[in-house]
Amino acid sequence: MPKSTHKLIHLSMLVSVGLILYILETNIPQPLPWARIGLANLAALMALVLWGFWEALAVALGRIVLGSLITGALLSPVFPFALAGGLASLVVMGLSWRFLRPIFSVVGVSILGALAHNIAQLYLAYVLYIQRGQIFYLLPLLLLSTVLSGFFVGAVVALVTGRKALQPWMAGGNP
């Protein structure tokens, strides 16, 4: 199969995985009404690790826009929050994956991304809605769930990309 088709299929599937996770996420209550834990970043992280930054960006944007469309939240507060969180986490993950590789493994990168995700969403809530510095008091508790979800996401990506049986299917490979 030509590489571009392989890539297209793979990225599309990642987008759908991200979509499902995102929709699942919206059913979990959280301290900040419109902020989510960032489970769906798994898709973007996988794309980042396997293909590269721009592919990951495509997956992230696709996941966020389509996800908001499907959940009927495209023009609601959820959308900018998801966008801010997803983009911030992607940028941080992309940068740390490129430059901080020996210090952090996939798990660490994912945690950093989850951290950026939450901080970006809190900051957006601060700018757009609440304007009281006190909102950042939510950060410590959010931090704990961030570490947890970042760890989980990173662990999944690490385990999947590390399996020998999957190597032929990795980016560039053509089974």
Next chain:
Amino acid sequence: MTTRGLRGLAMTPGDWALIVGLVLVSLVSIFLMSRLVGRGTTAIVEVDGVTICRLDLSVNRHQTVAGPLGETDVQVQDGRVRVAESPCPHRICVRSGWITRAGDMIVCVPNRVIVRVEGEGEAGQMDATTW
């Protein structure tokens, strides 16, 4: 199907440092924040929305205020304040017990009495926290 557990994750020392660091920071700040919610300094007693008096919590005393139903006895002791006696039917205000922290309040609806505690720095107070 083997996964080799956590070692299959190839985590680096940097990862662990990050995790431990973040958990520590969040635990420490949660602890610090719970201490931060102000110590009360004054108790304000209001009847029908009108402030009747402000009681310094460091001075032990009794204060009676008159409401539509009768006299409510407010007591300050050891930096805390409570409603000691009240003419209302259910005595919910009395049963509320002692309040100490800034933002706490005791309300007697029948007698229209509100006892609330003010702390230092009004602007720095959180109105409510929900998780």
